[in-house]
Amino acid sequence: MASPLLIVSLIFVCLFSSALSSSVVTHLPGFQGPLPFYLETGYVEVDEENGGEFFYYFIESENKPAEDPLLLWLTGGPRCSAFSGLVLEIGPLKFVAAEYNGSLPSLVYHPYSWTKVSNVIFLDSPLGSGFSYSRKDEGYDANDASWSEQTYKFLIQWLVEHPQFISNPLYIAGDSYAGKIVPMVAKRVMDGIDEGKEPLLNLKGYMIGNPATGEKVDENSQIPYAHSMGIISDDFFEMIQKSCSGQDYRTPTDSQCQMYLNLFNNSFLSEINNQHILEMYCPECRLEPLHSFASTTSDKRILKENKNILQPPPFPDLRCRCYVYTLAYYWANSNIVRKALNVKKGTIKEWIRCNRHLPYAKELKSNIKYHLSLLQRGYRALVYSGDHDLMVPFSGTKQWIKALNFSIAEDWRSWHVGGQVAGYTMTYSNNLTFATVKGAGHTAPEYKPQECLAMIMRWISSALL
Ligand SMILES: *[C@@H]1O[C@H](CO)[C@@H](O)[C@H](O)[C@H]1NC(C)=O
Ligand SMILES: *[C@@H]1O[C@H](CO)[C@@H](O)[C@H](O)[C@H]1NC(C)=O
Ligand SMILES: *[C@@H]1O[C@H](CO)[C@@H](O)[C@H](O)[C@H]1NC(C)=O
Numbered sequence: 001m002a003s004p005l006l007i008v009s010l011i012f013v014c015l016f017s018s019a020l021s022s023s024v025v026t027h028l029p030g031f032q033g034p035l036p037f038y039l040e041t042g043y044v045e046v047d048e049e050n051g052g053e054f055f056y057y058f059i060e061s062e063n064k065p066a067e068d069p070l071l072l073w074l075t076g077g078p079r080c081s082a083f084s085g086l087v088l089e090i091g092p093l094k095f096v097a098a099e100y101n102g103s104l105p106s107l108v109y110h111p112y113s114w115t116k117v118s119n120v121i122f123l124d125s126p127l128g129s130g131f132s133y134s135r136k137d138e139g140y141d142a143n144d145a146s147w148s149e150q151t152y153k154f155l156i157q158w159l160v161e162h163p164q165f166i167s168n169p170l171y172i173a174g175d176s177y178a179g180k181i182v183p184m185v186a187k188r189v190m191d192g193i194d195e196g197k198e199p200l201l202n203l204k205g206y207m208i209g210n211p212a213t214g215e216k217v218d219e220n221s222q223i224p225y226a227h228s229m230g231i232i233s234d235d236f237f238e239m240i241q242k243s244c245s246g247q248d249y250r251t252p253t254d255s256q257c258q259m260y261l262n263l264f265n266n267s268f269l270s271e272i273n274n275q276h277i278l279e280m281y282c283p284e285c286r287l288e289p290l291h292s293f294a295s296t297t298s299d300k301r302i303l304k305e306n307k308n309i310l311q312p313p314p315f316p317d318l319r320c321r322c323y324v325y326t327l328a329y330y331w332a333n334s335n336i337v338r339k340a341l342n343v344k345k346g347t348i349k350e351w352i353r354c355n356r357h358l359p360y361a362k363e364l365k366s367n368i369k370y371h372l373s374l375l376q377r378g379y380r381a382l383v384y385s386g387d388h389d390l391m392v393p394f395s396g397t398k399q400w401i402k403a404l405n406f407s408i409a410e411d412w413r414s415w416h417v418g419g420q421v422a423g424y425t426m427t428y429s430n431n432l433t434f435a436t437v438k439g440a441g442h443t444a445p446e447y448k449p450q451e452c453l454a455m456i457m458r459w460i461s462s463a464l465l
Pocket of ligand 2: 204377378379380429430431
């Protein structure tokens with residue numbers, strides 16, 4: 001006779017089974033031969049009401065999958081596909097930057113992948129990013145709270161289906177705007193652990209790169225950074241400092257300050273690459289500033305109109321770093337690729353690397369309280385900053401970290417890779433490490449893959465950077 005417990009367990013398993021579909025991918029179009037790593041793609045339902053499912057790419061560690069950490073990687077934007085993280089930043093594949101001639105872009109193995117030391121889930125989130133979709137338009141209304149809550153839901157259901165990874169050390173990670181969401185997800189996981197929610201996740205900490213915080217310092221630090229890097233004059237800098245004193249640069253109320261900031265944006269910022277100030281400026285690739293749009297009804301109307309229109313992004317100069325971003329568009333929108341990835345038919349018409357057509361209610365709300373809750377409980381955190389990023393300058397990140405008032409365990413020093421300085425680091429008594437990546441831009445591993453892999457290997461094994 002079946003015990004009530006068994007019946008309950010069976011119902012439980014059945015309920016969750018229907019929430020996930022996954023498949024193993026051994027070959028990818030554009031990549032020669034079988035993939036030299038384990039790749040699984042799939043969907044997890046995160047919004048029953050609207051029929052919303054998150055799409056993910058899961059890559060097992062190339063080292064010891066059973067013991068290595070499990071990393072959940074979110075990409076920023078919001079609504080940049082996690083495929084960006086996979087193919088441009090920390091995954092084991094990259095595009096060959098060759099001129100597009102109509103045939104499928106080629107992919108090759110990328111040796112400085114974080115999958116060398118960890119199992120990584122690349123999650124297309126929130127709904128409307130990459131291949132994640134909603135059957136009803138309402139599912140595309142997203143904000144920080146819904147994004148982090150659905151991500152938590154995803155994680156629980158994914159682990160129910162992959163119980164072999166429940167005991168692996170778990171880290172939540174991401175950069176740019178995802179840096180704002182990562183601590184919110186980690187805090188949600190922490191609360192779940194406190195409540196005894198099954199499965200019991202083995203959260204160890206989180207890592208964020210050039211992260212948004214919702215604090216004004218992210219943007220306010222752009223001016224002193226631009227000044228220190230020789231982009232604006234001493235006089236102009238002093239004029240801004242004087243008229244913008246005490247202002248939030250995202251929403252200045254002083255008209256003089258507003259005028260100076262417009263001048264800064266239109267005359268200085270607009271002609272350089274704000275994600276890496278030393279690299280070529282390619283207007284085709286410019287991302288909007290972190291706090292530039294909100295959810296409105298007109299956004300939704302545009303969404304309806306654009307839904308079935310294919311709008312290929314223009315190709316920039318072949319020398320631009322972002323040339324491969326456009327290659328990714330052609331790759332991901334090819335039918336044979338979608339078939340290989342087991343993308344559900346009739347879900348996403350057009351894959352857009354960073355989808356700006358959907359509403360996202362950005363709030364100028366600080367996430368510092370999430371950092372504090374996690375850090376005070378001893379969870380580990382790595383905050384790294386490409387030091388040539390003008391979007392979220394390292395100097396602003398350094399400021400909010402300092403304002404947490406934690407005591408310093410190890411003061412500012414250089415860290416090295418291959419006998420060269422790879423950046424500078426500082427550790428705090430409560431397991432918080434800050435590190436700059438010298439010469440890197442907004443998404444540090446995209447610019448300095450070898451250094452960033454060394455950084456993450458050392459940090460994961462609790463060694464000094
Ligand atoms: C397009 O370029 C690829 C290399 O990037 C090459 O293998 C292929 O033959 C070219 N196709 C055509 C039609 O020229
Ligand atoms: C730092 O992290 C380690 C490993 O997770 C933990 O054992 C230790 O208690 C933490 N330290 C503090 C000060 O919280
Ligand atoms: C840090 O210390 C300053 C000065 O004492 C205080 O104003 C601030 O509230 C403290 N911050 C936190 C997060 O406790």
